[in-house]
Amino acid sequence: MLIVLVAAVASLLLGRWPRVRIGVSLAGGAAYAVVVAAIDWYVVLAPDAPGAATYQVGDWPAPFGITLVVDGLSAFMLTMVAVLGIASLVFSTRVLPEIDRRSYYFPLFHFLALGVTGAFLTGDLFNLFVWFEVMLMASYIFVAYYGGPQHTRAAFWYVSLNLLASAVFLLGVGGIYATTGTLNMADLAQRLADPGAYGLEPAPVVGLFALLLSVFAIKAGLVPFQFWIPTAYRAAPPQISALLAGATKKVGIYAIIRLSFTVLADADVPVELAVPGVGTVVAGDSPLAFIGAVLFVMAAASILVGGIGAVGRDSIEGVLAYSSIGQVGFIALPVALAATTASAELRHLAVVAALVYALNHTLAKGLLFLAVGAIRSATGTSQLSDLGGLAGRSPPLAIGFFVGSLALVGIPPLSGFFGKFLVFDAAARAESAPLIVLLLTGSLLTIAYATRTWNRSFWGARTDAVEEASVDVVQVGVVLVLATAIVAVGVGFEPVYEFADAAASAALDSEAYVDAVDPVEPDDLGTGGGEH
């Protein structure tokens, strides 16, 4: 995390010398990737890895100080961001006009990465809020980056929505603090698992977590909170859209998974939701049942709205933005499944499915947005009606885009196949016919819009714009590297699966999480908190 901060500040200071700044930015990105790889190895993948590592800022013991935690889940997420971040950074160096290199583009890029990293690492709800704001502040500016009328408008709605979401987030945080007397996630899990021992009344927590869930759903772009996505993604530079879809969205997903399974899973709160005339819809002895039901509805709606919306768009970014909504539905669905199921095995499988799917989505969507960036900087347009015959003009770019589309659709041996396969597998084991029908519909829609985009932009007669296009080698190179990564993940799926498996275990094992953070027991300090 320090690395990113240093990179951000350094690139801020070096504004006068654009070349140096780019060099420093790239070095910062590379160093970030190296650190993430080291974390992956030492914390999770090494033979005798501890599974989690913590850092208590300022040496305050856990529930009082700020805690940073890396466990399998955080490490998995960080890896995705690091891969995509590097790709996007290299891409940025080629696509920006000279004037932009002098502006605050690169520092902001690093601040965005800083916010995302912080959100993955923090072990404390309020700090999650702060990192969200760091990340959002950078992303606001990127959405407004091109400075045209529709960009400012998109940015204004984006800012308004997120300010509102922040206020709601604060409400949730405040309420949880008042109810439980702590904000540290490990401490929270500990207290909720055994409310009696701490003298808590945990019932309000369900409602408060529902508030938080709506905030995270906004970040993740789940229906009904999806409306900001298409305009914002279209307004931001493509390489930033890649990051928004690949990284900031995953922060929402990460927060949902972390809070639902690590913090709430053991909570001792019976919930029951009865609809008049239908009877009991949701019942269970933990808030997960409720969260799962809500997520089901959101995910199902996302898959349909995203898929149907994507089929009718007239620009590639539009298609990708809507497809993003649909794909997040595919990620949220197994999460919902994991939340509602009682079987530990199925829950584990479903979380693995969600993570693998998230990885695939990060790679594929990152690749596609970067490909759009390459197309835009080559032809000056991304309207489907102005494109055609790109395949003949630049075969490597076409191959990259093709691989990305196929990964979205889920063709073996690409990474998308395993994502889809695991999601279907989880649904099949849950023996839920409507779920499978829903997934099939979503997949068919994916095939429909992927082929449509492909046909309209890469096949057919060359248009004037394509004829005059000059394709940048480095941009296409980045796209191809990501395509190789997708194929590599698909072919060498075994280690990836193990990593995702470890990540899912980490997400589900709240005891290990609590042990790693090791919050001070209340007996050591008198009663502590809860004086309300």
Add this chain to the structure above:
Amino acid sequence: MTAVILAAVVGALFALGTFLLLRRDLIRVVWGLAIISQAANVYLLAMGGLAKGTADSVPILAGHGDHVPQTADPLVQALVLTAIVIGFGMTAFALVLSYRVYEEHDTLDVSELGDRE
């Protein structure tokens, strides 16, 4: 008594903020956002507990010595301070952005911004 007043204040602020948020004038929308975030701050402060502070509510101090002053929960104050700073920055940014919108669209009326692409 304080609790009831505070609850009423938070409620009133939220109501006012939501009302402003739904106006057609962009500046009012920004005002609405600012007021809502202030309402959230007041709420957060109230969540620290309105009872007169005791040594129990400051576990950090309690863990460090015998002489604990009578004080309110300091954590919420730290939280609110952070939230105020962030909210302030965001409001400033939203204001600048609305000025930019005015420059480019020659209007601050939400309904006239429409969906021009």
